Amino acid sequence: MIRLLLVSLCCVAIVSCGRGREEAAPAAAAHALVPLPETVEWPAGDGFLLTGATTISVPSGNERAAWIGRYLSELVGLAAGDAPPAVNAGSAASTGVIQLRLASPAVPGSEAYELTVSSERIVVAAGDPAGLFYGVQTLRQLMPGWIDHEAVRADENRPIRIPAARIVDRPRFASRGAMLDVARHFFSVDEVERYIDLAALYKFNRLHLHLSDDQGWRIEIKSWPNLAMKGGMTEVGGGPGGYYTQAQYAELAAYAADRFVTIVPEIDMPGHTNAALASYGELNCDGVARPPYTGVEVGFSAFCVEKDLTYKFIDDVVREIAAVTPGPCFHIGGDEVKTLTPPQYIAFIERVQKIVQAHGKQMIGWDEIAPAALLPTTLVQHWRPDGASTTAVEKGAKVIISVASRAYLDMKYDEATAIGQDWAARIAVRDAYDWDPATVAAGVPAAAIIGVEAPIWTETLATIADVEFMAFPRLAAIAEVAWTPQASRRWDDFARRLGAQAPRWAALGVNFYRAPEIPWSR
Numbered sequence: 001m002i003r004l005l006l007v008s009l010c011c012v013a014i015v016s017c018g019r020g021r022e023e024a025a026p027a028a029a030a031h032a033l034v035p036l037p038e039t040v041e042w043p044a045g046d047g048f049l050l051t052g053a054t055t056i057s058v059p060s061g062n063e064r065a066a067w068i069g070r071y072l073s074e075l076v077g078l079a080a081g082d083a084p085p086a087v088n089a090g091s092a093a094s095t096g097v098i099q100l101r102l103a104s105p106a107v108p109g110s111e112a113y114e115l116t117v118s119s120e121r122i123v124v125a126a127g128d129p130a131g132l133f134y135g136v137q138t139l140r141q142l143m144p145g146w147i148d149h150e151a152v153r154a155d156e157n158r159p160i161r162i163p164a165a166r167i168v169d170r171p172r173f174a175s176r177g178a179m180l181d182v183a184r185h186f187f188s189v190d191e192v193e194r195y196i197d198l199a200a201l202y203k204f205n206r207l208h209l210h211l212s213d214d215q216g217w218r219i220e221i222k223s224w225p226n227l228a229m230k231g232g233m234t235e236v237g238g239g240p241g242g243y244y245t246q247a248q249y250a251e252l253a254a255y256a257a258d259r260f261v262t263i264v265p266e267i268d269m270p271g272h273t274n275a276a277l278a279s280y281g282e283l284n285c286d287g288v289a290r291p292p293y294t295g296v297e298v299g300f301s302a303f304c305v306e307k308d309l310t311y312k313f314i315d316d317v318v319r320e321i322a323a324v325t326p327g328p329c330f331h332i333g334g335d336e337v338k339t340l341t342p343p344q345y346i347a348f349i350e351r352v353q354k355i356v357q358a359h360g361k362q363m364i365g366w367d368e369i370a371p372a373a374l375l376p377t378t379l380v381q382h383w384r385p386d387g388a389s390t391t392a393v394e395k396g397a398k399v400i401i402s403v404a405s406r407a408y409l410d411m412k413y414d415e416a417t418a419i420g421q422d423w424a425a426r427i428a429v430r431d432a433y434d435w436d437p438a439t440v441a442a443g444v445p446a447a448a449i450i451g452v453e454a455p456i457w458t459e460t461l462a463t464i465a466d467v468e469f470m471a472f473p474r475l476a477a478i479a480e481v482a483w484t485p486q487a488s489r490r491w492d493d494f495a496r497r498l499g500a501q502a503p504r505w506a507a508l509g510v511n512f513y514r515a516p517e518i519p520w521s522r
């Protein structure tokens with residue numbers, strides 16, 4: 001054992017001595033992979049030299065794989081040569097190549113991949129394009145962070161050395177989500193696309209968009225135009241708000257899908273509906289339109305659940321959004337309703353569930369929906385520390401874990417954080433990392449959990465820079481909670497790998513919080 005240790009210490013020493021200054025790749029032992037892959041080995045060897053002559057090969061006849069090849073070429077950009085690496089379909093050069101291969105990796109799963117780096121070539125192998133995409137994200141993290149700068153042209157750093165590696169990887173949970181509240185404050189298509197890019201770097205595969213709330217309605221509905229034209233025209237604090245046309249929303253969904261991220265649209269109901277109730281007087285029981293709301297209270301609004309028009313309205317909204325949503329899910333919210341009786345609330349949820357089903361989508365609701373009679377496909381999103389999901393789990397429902405005291409990225413880091421809320425907890429980076437979804441909620445065992453989601457609510461976050469400050473570094477912590485086997489996760493090791501994200505975030509211009517307990521790389 002001791003001998004083995006000595007031998008490997010020597011190898012590390014030899015490898016690092018052998019490197020010239022210009023080849024200062026991260027020592028393999030100090031790699032910065034987040035989320036940590038299932039297995040990582042660092043074989044002896046110098047690794048791969050990425051030069052201006054390196055090419056990328058993709059399997060012929062697969063458009064998704066070809067797109068991933070072009071994506072990788074753009075990522076490398078001018079970092080290694082005077083032009084981005086050429087992408088070739090079909091048979092590849094035998095050396096100096098990055099091969100993307102559709103071939104079964106050593107572990108099963110549609111998101112699994114194998115990444116092998118040797119001095120001759122780099123091979124990413126996966127049974128499905130999604131696995132190739134994740135293998136490419138891992139490869140990206142084996143390259144220096146500065147390559148992610150959009151204006152990179154760093155001759156003095158050429159060639160780029162990528163350490164010899166053999167990685168076999170797959171996610172712990174099938175659903176790994178981020179949620180963005182675009183209702184309390186509105187964020188543009190470009191800003192949301194940037195958030196998607198940052199989430200994809202950490203292997204998230206869902207973006208839940210909270211598209212409506214008391215303070216704003218954010219998507220065009222052609223049969224009810226005032227929703228966007230009136231309900232979309234403000235936000236918390238009285239700013240101008242905004243909304244996505246259906247064409248913009250479809251573009252966003254396509255952008256996300258290219259990056260293996262599925263958009264989950266949420267129209268929150270029956271509560272959190274003031275923006276709709278302000279847009280159309282007839283949706284209120286008294287027929288009178290509510291004034292727009294720009295404060296931050298919750299729980300005061302609700303649809304008129306006894307009116308048939310309410311269900312005609314919901315049917316139109318779900319139909320139009322479902323038609324432009326490629327993903328299988330539709331989130332109906334269902335949280336924090338304080339003005340209806342429990343029987344009224346349950347009857348409403350069951351009726352809306354039928355509408356969602358009729359438009360071909362699988363329903364998701366916050367854990368308040370658990371007492372209703374749920375379809376076997378309906379998902380419950382567990383957010384309250386004492387949430388009601390168990391009732392649904394006992395009936396066979398599957399759960400998304402978003403416990404507010406761990407996964408809510410709008411919670412302050414500590415008492416000094418200038419923005420954010422603290423009703424659930426103050427969430428230091430370690431609190432966001434050091435927990436197990438399988439034990440966090442009593443009565444929700446691992447077998448009932450399909451995934452983890454990190455919501456970010458924006459009552460106090462007015463700009464995308466504010467959103468980034470709260471999300472980074474904690475979104476990366478949640479990524480590892482959702483991806484990496486629990487038994488391989490160690491806070492100290494994570495903190496070191498997290499600190500090594502700083503140069504990449506700096507290159508990408510991410511406004512991240514330099515939490516003092518993290519050893520940030522320069």
Ligand code: TNX
Nearest residue numbers: 298335336366383410421457
């Ligand atoms: C609770 S989480 C809410 C949101 C707020 C959030 C603020 C949930 C289902 N409801 O309406 O924005 O707290 O942290």
